[in-house]
Amino acid sequence: MSAVSSLRSEDRFLCSICLDVFTDPVSIPCGHNFCKNCITQYWDMNQRCQCPMCKKMFKTRPELHVNTFISEVVAQFRREVQQKASSSSSEQQAAKPGEVPCDICTGTRLKALKSCLVCQESYCQTHLEPHLTKKGLKRHQLIEAVENLEGRMCKKHDKPLELFCKNDQTCVCVLCSVLDHKNHEFVPLREEYEGKKAELEKTEAEIQQMIQKRRLKIQQVKESVKMSKCAADRQKAEGVQVFTALKESVDRGLKELIKEIEDKQETTEKQAEGLIKDLEQEISELKKRSSEVEQLSHFEDHLHLLQSFSSLKAAQPTKDWTEVSIRPPSYEGTVVRAVDQLEETLRKLMKKKLPEAELKKVQQYAVDVTLDPDTANPYLILSDDGKQVYHSDVKKKLPDNPKRFTRYCNILGKQSFSSGRFYFEVQVKGKTKWDLGVARESINRRGKIPLSPQNGFWTVWLRNGNEYNTLDDTEVPLCLQPGPEKVGVFVDYEEGLVSFYDVGAAALIYSFTGCSFTHKLHPYFSPCSNDGGKNSAPLIICPVNQTESINKSCLMN
Template sequence: MAAAAAAAAAANLGEDQFLCSICLEVFTDPVSTPCGHNFCKNCISTHWDNSVLFKCPLCNEVFNTRPQMKINTMISEMAAQFRCQEKPVSEKPGEVLCDVCTGTKVKAVKSCLVCVASYCETHLEHHLTAPRLRRHQLIDPVENLEDRMCTKHDKLLELFCKTDQTCVCLVCPALDHRDHQFVPLKEEYEEKKVELKTTGAEVQKMIQERRVKIEEIRGAVKVSQDEADREMAAGVQVFTALKESVDRGLNQFIKEVEDKKTAAEKQAEDVIRELEEEISELKKKSTEVEKLSLSEDHLHLLQNYPSLKEAPPTKDWTEVRVCPPSYEGTVVRAVDHLEETLRQQ
């Protein structure tokens, strides 16, 4: 039932639904990330092996720990069904399929260089029995037979022209490559194989050098991050202390100004209160004087006159001043003190 459901689902979906976004091939052992995206198990494992962070290559969601990946059975079955629908393949890599078979392809046993086709054991029978076909050149099955034939002479490419660095047939030396140097394909193959081995070693060396450089750069980034963290911590500590010093300096400045203002106000209030008390005494004296001056009793006026003829004792206010306090230099002194504190810290 599951296989049938997978086949039905695969039939309704396009190729893009079954492609791994890393290798761009149909899924092999597909696994799902916690964010819901699918990749080949080997692709995502290799991707995370070479990454600092464990994040999804599609949506970039970062995972705190490396997720434990399990094969998505449903996607795996659908991908397998899709492969079967798209292209019949042999069970073993490198096997060539018969070009004549319809439906399910059967493994080819020979390729014909004349017919430029590959045949299974059943369809090869005519080449083994028919007189005309028995003259055809048969070889072990190979893919892309057209690429093995000379496009000019329809002959098998069996030689290598070292002068033109190209594969040629047995007719080419006499017609198109006169006076050129030729060697059998196998000889050139062995030579090129040695060269490829050397090239492969050089490439691997280059890969290793670049991996070392990557680790070197990552190390430099780590050192930079560590230094940045230390500098950040030191900076926060220093600027926090500076801020506290500034706050203390501001509070001291405000207190000094407030104290001066409060002292000036208190002095003024004391003087005003004393003046108001004298005014009150003088008003009482004025009332008594006015009252006595209006009296028609001769005896009463003369008897009280000595006590009222002189003004009551008062303070000489001529030189009394209430000067506002000087705030000049308060800010400068506060800033100077703050600068000294900051310099010490």
């Protein structure tokens, strides 16, 4: 048992008059116990028989007898305290760096357990014993062992700092409270300590909360960086794909241009080779004729020369080569035409590739949307999974609900969005009319509802099987041939953007820009009336295939 534990158990054996362990303990009729000498002196000084504890009066002074049982217990207690103190002192170790050493120890200084504000010294367990047992020392104020005890004393009055001045927010001694801080408000140090400790605990809780918020922010930043990396990787992959296609087109155009030029050059060379061959053939014939002429010129036979001359002259080549030439092929405009053709090819390629890349970009914000039955017009039928809706000719009896559309065959998604970006896809295949988009949570659901942004609707719609329109500032006809089988809806809340896509063609249908969103937005659907079965196909909220591949890519990274 430690000295502190001994002190707590010792309270049962203290005389309330001398505040020391019982000496010759006696019991008086009210049941309280005192040292025999203490109670005797108390009655002698007060000249009346009264219990110091409960104030009970006795008509006659009781005869005092030593309570042998308490006396034996006290004696046993004293022996145990001495034995345990001795045992504990032998187990103590020398004070380590940073620990408070005992001021009384000589040689090896043991670790101090308590410091006395009155004695201004710190004590190990052995040297602390007098403060725990001796009557005069027990009244001293003990605290946990600390260094710099001088700092706990008033420098002006050399008294312990026991009070806290509320006015000056400083620790003072008893004399300070009546001399230097007169009329100030004081509280015991412990009371102020408890208050300040409570403030510290509150501050600590606030700090921990701030730390948690910053850790959460770090996590959000890391998540943003992760998402940014995923987006960057996708953009790089799309860029590589697009520019690879561009490079292939350029290389192909260059090859075709070079082949065209080389083909022209080859044709020219073959033409020249033919002419050269003909000319060489005639040169050969002329050389042969020249030889014959030379031989004939040496004949002296008049008759033979005249007879041979006419035949020789008739056999001469007659072709006129004056106007014959090889015209180099014209290359003027060849490169220009090739570049124009390449531009047209690239334009077609970009028209196909860039919308695909844009669609993939918005598909990464896909969300899970389900239909809200509480908003459904009574003529609408929903699937069990909340992903399909169509119009029936039978009106259901439903409870009156302020959220429900009553005039038009409309329904909202359960999910609402007031920040960020989101995207969903809806199959419209087989329908002759429908409405799709997003709507403010606060829209009118009972009366006539023009589907305009001013009324809280951002939508596109189909009528008569092939008439696509939207309503911005004015009605805008949309040329969609062929029409989409699946429509994607993308919203960027902060940017004020609502875009619609033909998913199959990876083409942009229409965009609302510069919108100012201040309310929650819900996905908006209307399968419209079934027109006797012509428009009976449901609107189907579809899973976004691109989302799954993107998420896997992010997880792998």
